[in-house]
Amino acid sequence: MQPPRIPSKPLVETPFSYDVERRGDAAVVHLSGSCTMGESARLTETLVSLASEPVKLIVVDMACLDFIESTGLGGIIAGHLRCRRNQGEVRLAGPVPSICHLLELTRLNQLFRVTKTVEEALRAN
Amino acid sequence: MAGAFRRVKDRRLSEVKQITVPNDLAAAKRPEELILGEVARCGYSQNIAFAIKLALEEAMTNAFRHGNKCDPAKNIHVRYDITNEKIEIEVCDEGEGFSPDTVPDPTLPEYIDRPHGRGIMLMRAYLDEVSYHCNGTAVRLVKINRQE
Numbered sequence: 537m538q539p540p541r542i543p544s545k546p547l548v549e550t551p552f553s554y555d556v557e558r559r560g561d562a563a564v565v566h567l568s569g570s571c572t573m574g575e576s577a578r579l580t581e582t583l584v585s586l587a588s589e590p591v592k593l594i595v596v597d598m599a600c601l602d603f604i605e606s607t608g609l610g611g612i613i614a615g616h617l618r619c620r621r622n623q624g625e626v627r628l629a630g631p632v633p634s635i636c637h638l639l640e641l642t643r644l645n646q647l648f649r650v651t652k653t654v655e656e657a658l659r660a661n
Numbered sequence: 662m663a664g665a666f667r668r669v670k671d672r673r674l675s676e677v678k679q680i681t682v683p684n685d686l687a688a689a690k691r692p693e694e695l696i697l698g699e700v701a702r703c704g705y706s707q708n709i710a711f712a713i714k715l716a717l718e719e720a721m722t723n724a725f726r727h728g729n730k731c732d733p734a735k736n737i738h739v740r741y742d743i744t745n746e747k748i749e750i751e752v753c754d755e756g757e758g759f760s761p762d763t764v765p766d767p768t769l770p771e772y773i774d775r776p777h778g779r780g781i782m783l784m785r786a787y788l789d790e791v792s793y794h795c796n797g798t799a800v801r802l803v804k805i806n807r808q809e
Contacts, residue, residue, distance in 0.1 A: 546701040547710040573722045574686040580776075603711075605718040606783055610776035617774060634711055641786045642779055643768045 550602060554582060562593040564629075564654055568600040576607035583615025583626075592624050595657040599630035609644060616648065625649075627657040677742045684735040684755075689721040692739040696750065699743045709804060712787035713748060716802050719780035720752040728754025728798060747789075750802040758796030 550569040557564040563586055571579055586594055596612060598604075616626040627649045631639060639645040651657040680695060682688040696717060700710050721737060729735040738753040767778045784791045790803035 544701050544704045544706065544710070547697055547707060547714055549714075573689065573718050573725075603714070605715060605722065606777075606779035607722055609779060613774055613776045617776070638715075638783070641783065643773060647773050 552578075554579065556582070556586060559658060561591065562595065562658055563589075563591050564595045564597055564658075566597040566600070570603035571601060571605070571608040572603065573605055573607060576605065576611050579608050580611030580614050583611055584618050587615045587618035587622065587624065587626070590622065591619070593658070594619055594624065594626045595654050596626060596628050597630060597654050598628055598632070598635055599654075601635060602632065604635060604638065606642075609638070609642065613644075613647070627651060627660070629654045629657040676744065677740055679738070679740045681736050681738045684725055684729040684731070684733055684737055686722075686725060689725055689737060692737075692741075692752075693717045693721065696739075696741050696743070696748075699741070700748060703743055703745060705748070705806060709748075709806070712804060713750075713802075716784045716788050716791075716804075717750065717752075719784050720750075720800050720802060723780050723800070724752050724754035724756075727759065728756035730756060746806055748802075748804045748806075751799055752802070753795070753799040756798055758798045760797060761793050 549572065552569040552571050552575040554565055554567050557566065565583065565586065583594065594615060612626065619626050628639070629651050630653055631650065639650060649657070649660060651660060680692050682691050693714065697710060697714060700713055724737045725731065729737065735755040739750065741748070741750045761781055764778055764781055765772050767773065767775060767782055772778065781791070784802065788802050789805045790801065792801045793799065794801060
């Protein structure tokens with residue numbers, strides 16, 4: 537006999553948003569919510585546009601990001617490629633465990649420097 | 662389109678659900694909402710729900726972008742069967758198909774900084790079965806309900 541079905545808490549999708557904070561010649565992009573298939577183009581545009589400026593370091597703050605799919609990850613890579621062209625760097629800060637796991641699976645943790653906090657990312661040489 | 666669906670349908674016709682949505686990213690969220698609602702009602706864990714959400718986002722994006730080539734005149738067809746034991750989903754596009762074997766491993770050093778090509782790899786990493794049918798226009802996704 538099958539055990540009774542006990543409903544679990546639905547996976548909540550929170551609205552995606554971001555804002556850009558300038559820190560000297562660095563920029564911190566604070567991401568929040570769920571970066572789903574309909575939102576990743578916005579993330580890509582923002583990061584590529586920012587990376588086209590004379591910014592030496594872009595820190596992507598993932599502490600409040602609860603979901604990202606491969607197109608969103610691709611947007612971060614697109615920003616990284618543009619930034620590298622200008623001798624800049626993209627770093628990732630504070631990913632939650634589920635996104636850490638995603639970064640490990642894709643080995644993007646080897647492409648990007650991943651730190652626990654934004655401040656650590658800004659300080660790291 | 663019906664190839665891999667038929668196997669599921671023949672076994673338990675009454676539990677297979679189907680939805681067809683237009684080929685746009687907003688409409689593509691509807692099957693995900695329905696399936697995740699059903700996943701929660703069946704008591705699956707948050708980790709499994711995350712895996713299903715990720716796999717659906719990848720499969721729907723691939724159908725929209727690579728299969729249907731962003732053509733708004735086309736549709737995406739989704740069938741799903743969710744029981745206490747497992748979740749089976751099939752996503753079909755109306756494109757010309759492709760061979761998943763030609764997609765390179767995105768974790769290899771030479772491909773690691775390519776912005777695209779991680780969807781199939783992620784589906785395979787999070788699910789128990791990912792198989793392509795009908796010349797690559799249909800992807801079948803299976804997640805087994807294991808104790809965590």
